[in-house]
Amino acid sequence: MGESLMFKLAEKKDLDGIIAMLADDELGNKRERYEHPLPSNYVKAFDAITADPNNELVIACYEDELLAVLQITYIPYLTYQGGWRATIEGVRTSAAARGKGTGTELIQWAIQRTKERGCHLVQLTTDKARPDALRFYEKLGFKATHQGLKLHL
Template sequence: MEEKLRFRLATEKDLEQIVSLLADDLLGSQRERYEIPLPTSYIKAFEAITADPNNELVVADNGNEEVIGVLQITFTPYLTHQGGWRATIEGVRTSNSVRGKGVGSELIKFAIQRAKERGCHLVQLTTDKQRQDALRFYERLGFQATHEGMKLKL
C-alpha cells in the first residue's frame, strides 16, 4: 500500500483524473467519455454531488494530488429497518498502477467508516456480473451477495 495514501473529498480540479479512472477499463471505456475538455455532463454531475449533503465523492491520493482511487457514497434514509440509514457505494475505481497494493481495500474501509460515522446500519453496493475479480474483492472485505439486484436502463 502507498505510504502517503490519504482520503479526501474530491474537488473540481480532481475531476479529469476521476473520469480517466472511470474510463480506464473494458466496461468503463464503453460508457464514459474521457476527453479534454470534459463533457459538461461530468461537471454538472460533480456539482450536483458536491451540493448534496447526502453524497460524498471520495478520492484516494498519493500525497502529490495524483488521484489513484475514487468512489461515491450516497447516504439514504429508509422507512424500513425502523427508519434507518443506508450507505451505497458506487463508482469504485483504482488506478492500474496501484491495483493489488491495498489501495482499494483501504478506500472501501474508509467508506465503511464514513457510513458508521453517519449512523448507517447497512452498507450496500453492486458490481457488474462481468467483474468477477471485483466480486471476489468485495467478498474478501465481508460483503455478501444476499439479494438479487435488478436494473432497468432508461
C-alpha cells in the same frame, strides 16, 4: 503505501483524473467519454453530487497522485425503524495502484465513514462481468444476499 494514503472529498480539480480512471477499464471505456475538454455533463454531475449533503465523492491520494475514487450515497429508509443506509458506487482504482491494497483501504475507510454517519447497512453492486471485483468485495465481508435488477432508460 498505506500510512501515507489520504482520503478526502474530491474537488473540481480532481474531475479530470476521476473521469480518466472511470474510462480506463474494459466496461468504462464503452460508456465514458474521456476527452478534453470534458463533456459538460460530468461537470454538472460533479456539481450536483458535491452540493448534496447525502452524497460524497471520495478520492484516495498518495502525495499528489490520484489513486482511487468512489461515491457514497446516504439514504434514509422507513425500514429498520427509520434507519439510514449507504450505497457505494463508482469504485475505481488506477491501473498503477491495483493489487497494492489501495482499494481495500478505500473501501474500509468508506465503511468506517458510513458508520460515523449512523448507517446500519452499507451496500454496493458490481457488474457480473467483473468476477474479480465480486471476489474482492466478498473478501471484505460483503455478501450477495439480494438479487439486484437494473433497467437502463
